[in-house]
Amino acid sequence: MSTSTLDRVAAFRAHGFFVVPAFIDAGGRAELRRACDVALSHARALSRETGHSTPRISLLTDGVTCFQDDPGALERIAAFVGSARVCELLSGLARPGEADTPRLKDAHYYHEQTRRDWDGDWHRDSQFGQPDPEIERAVVATTTSVHFRVALEADDRLEIVPGSHARWDTLEELRIRRGADRATPDMPNAVRVALRAGDACVFHAWSIHRATYLREPPRRTLDALYAFGRPTVRRWAPPGA
Template sequence: MDAFRAHGFFVVRAFLDVAERAELRRACDAALLHARAHSLETGHSTPRISLLTDGATCAEDDPGAFERIAVFVGSGRVCELLAGLSRPREEETPRLKDAHYYHEQTRRDWDGDWHRDSQFGQPDPEIERAVVATTTAVHFRVALEDDDRLEIVPGSHARWDTADELRIRRGADRTTPDMPNAARVALRAGDACVFHAWSIHRATYRRAPVRRTIDALYAFARPAVRRWPSQAT
């Protein structure tokens, strides 16, 4: 928790052993193979698939694959790493929002945009700033092959952007390698990483080497509930 509060991320070495890693990879690869076989884009030009969507649809090929994935991302072992990371007024129990499988795309290489996940769907920077200051969302990821694609600006989860960061993240040069103070997070196969989704971060996407990383996104904020006005009968 100290590392998370200070830097916005921490790494757990050898979270999965060889046998656990192989079993989880078989399940995730079943979803990836299904996605690639049924789409010319998903799994080829994209760097990830949704395990909650493609994992479920691959059940016709491997009935146990989706269950193995769901059990893992909802396991006490994973959730234990998230304990204590929420803000005081948030729910203590994390809610799973999505799970993805990052892989090497087959068609082209490119550099990802610097971003905070909080910016998606928030065109107004002031609204996004309030989201960053009051809520928590975290990525849990585990590398099934060595993976050094993630770059992050340590401590950015706990503050708003500097002028240079905002210019890069919201400007036209979002793929620049010159983000100030950025650090690369290198994971060996079996390592896990938990990082704040509001941190400034990005990844680079390459056709080689092979990439096999499962990433689950969890939120602690209370879900918004729409209340419909009562109608007279």
């Protein structure tokens, strides 16, 4: 690994995230924003809720509909999130025993909603679909899932608890994350990750984190989610077996 890669992996292991300043230039940013805005404009035109009261849209799940008038825009986004430059940032982040090559699960476009402001809930992505904390705890301890995001406009909405990806919750963290006060500003040790336009951030999806959702300033952030699965073991069988 190069020195820069080793530094990124070390930061990820220690803190659960790292930032890459100026990952894409102004031209690349504008092209990517135009492609993502195709989907956002389509979603806002078709719905009173999606794109207005929600802070993100799915670019892959709803891609057939959102990009039906400009399929080339989806191709540009897919080429970017699957590019060698992006995949290089994910190199070395898997746990021992996990596949080295990440699997793209989805891509989302975060935007400013038009109707109201609110503070998001503190969470780990691992809790979704896992009502049993002990099952979730096993997921956190044994698997890796990461967000790669790039800010197409300055974005300081993400808050994260450094190091929380590598351990289970404290009693206070669990009370907040699984309790009735999930949007409190008083999460212990949380830090805000401020990205300038063009900056990229990679963070562990199992980290305790949240975002704040505001109508302004404009938010245009592309976020791709990747998972490192267990490698498939292929066993040789003799002919005719």
